[in-house]
Amino acid sequence: MTTERRSRALARAGAVLEVDLAAIVENWRRLAARLAPGASCAAVVKADAYGLGMARVAPRLAAAGCRLFFVATIDEGIALRRVLPGIEIAVLGGFLPGTGGEFTRTRLIPVLNSADEIDAWRANPRTRAFPAMIHVDTGMARLGLARDELAALAGAPERLAGLQLRAVLSHLACAEDAGARQNSEQLAAFRAALGLLPQAPASLAAGSGIFLGPDYHFAFVRPGAALYGVNPLPGRPNPMAQVVRLKGRILQVRDIDTGMTVGYGATHRMERPGRIATVAVGYADGWLRSGSHRGSAGIAGRRVPVVGRISMDLLTLDVTGIDPALARPGNFVDLMDDTYGVDEVAAAAGTIGYEILTALGQRYHRIYRGEAG
Ligand SMILES: *Cc1c(COP(=O)(O)O)cnc(C)c1O
Numbered sequence: 001m002t003t004e005r006r007s008r009a010l011a012r013a014g015a016v017l018e019v020d021l022a023a024i025v026e027n028w029r030r031l032a033a034r035l036a037p038g039a040s041c042a043a044v045v046k047a048d049a050y051g052l053g054m055a056r057v058a059p060r061l062a063a064a065g066c067r068l069f070f071v072a073t074i075d076e077g078i079a080l081r082r083v084l085p086g087i088e089i090a091v092l093g094g095f096l097p098g099t100g101g102e103f104t105r106t107r108l109i110p111v112l113n114s115a116d117e118i119d120a121w122r123a124n125p126r127t128r129a130f131p132a133m134i135h136v137d138t139g140m141a142r143l144g145l146a147r148d149e150l151a152a153l154a155g156a157p158e159r160l161a162g163l164q165l166r167a168v169l170s171h172l173a174c175a176e177d178a179g180a181r182q183n184s185e186q187l188a189a190f191r192a193a194l195g196l197l198p199q200a201p202a203s204l205a206a207g208s209g210i211f212l213g214p215d216y217h218f219a220f221v222r223p224g225a226a227l228y229g230v231n232p233l234p235g236r237p238n239p240m241a242q243v244v245r246l247k248g249r250i251l252q253v254r255d256i257d258t259g260m261t262v263g264y265g266a267t268h269r270m271e272r273p274g275r276i277a278t279v280a281v282g283y284a285d286g287w288l289r290s291g292s293h294r295g296s297a298g299i300a301g302r303r304v305p306v307v308g309r310i311s312m313d314l315l316t317l318d319v320t321g322i323d324p325a326l327a328r329p330g331n332f333v334d335l336m337d338d339t340y341g342v343d344e345v346a347a348a349a350g351t352i353g354y355e356i357l358t359a360l361g362q363r364y365h366r367i368y369r370g371e372a373g
Helices: 003-012 021-033 046-050 054-064 074-083 100-106 115-123 147-154 181-196 342-349 353-359
Strands: 015-020 068-071 088-091 108-112 131-135 164-169 244-256 274-279 296-299 302-305 315-318 332-336 365-369
Touching (some): 015 021, 021 054, 021 365, 046 054, 046 074, 054 074, 074 088, 115 131, 342 353
Parallel strands (some): 088 108, 108 131
Antiparallel strands (some): 015 244, 274 315, 296 302
């Protein structure tokens, strides 16, 4: 886009989402710096890099030294291959029947999640020649080899013969809770599983798991949300830098009297005369409706509450007492910034930062910062 077109797009934008690519790199480096000697840091960029734009995020991380990327689906892998021609990409969702050609043509690494997937990958000489990962389930009951499947494979090692085993993975269920017994149980189960499989680089920890200490680091770790500023240690100070900032534009401001109601369902009734600012962000932008009555925004260094229900394209703020020169049509309010970040927004909406990021809508005017360097 030319500068002229960009500034016109900004002038008409109802909201501006800023993604700080340098902060993502900084977070990747912070996580990598915590690792046990010899362990390396991959990056999870599934779901369009948690909503922030995989095509912008992944090349920046690759330039910073990241050598292994994880996506969820084959299509995400194909899209990532276009921007990262020479770097390892693994697909967490596994090997779907009939997709061998996609994996080999695009040089995607499947994360084989069941004995059937392993058999199918090995059965075809064309796929068998390419590297694959194996995922063992140690306590999620979601994806990965179940315990009995692993035992059956261990009892029939010919079923793994010739497999180019790039890594063995498992995934922690409670990593953000350092006190959970499940962590050490899964660690023990993972070590036992590694003993039953051919030697290969191992990986157990995602973002939060890194903070459980060096026992959990193995050959590489697979952080996602923490790269994008979500606190990997809920309830404790966030060791990550904030990555996203979101500003919503005020469309209208009105004075309203005691007893008047705001928004759908008339769920907010004014108990005093006040002023309402209507902002051009709603649940169609991923600004979750569950934040109705509970969320807030920043304006002129103060926090103002969301009142009434968040609707599809709009939310309403009580800006009573805010300088009218600031709370006026055309100006912006801060919906996410360095002091009120993705975790605070999530808490107000009764969810987690992951959901806030991956819900971020397509209507925002996006600005990427820290592209180079
Ligand atoms: C999503 C995912 C990750 C990344 O998890 P975060 O909590 O975002 O760090 C790592 N491994 C697997 C298997 C995943 O599904």
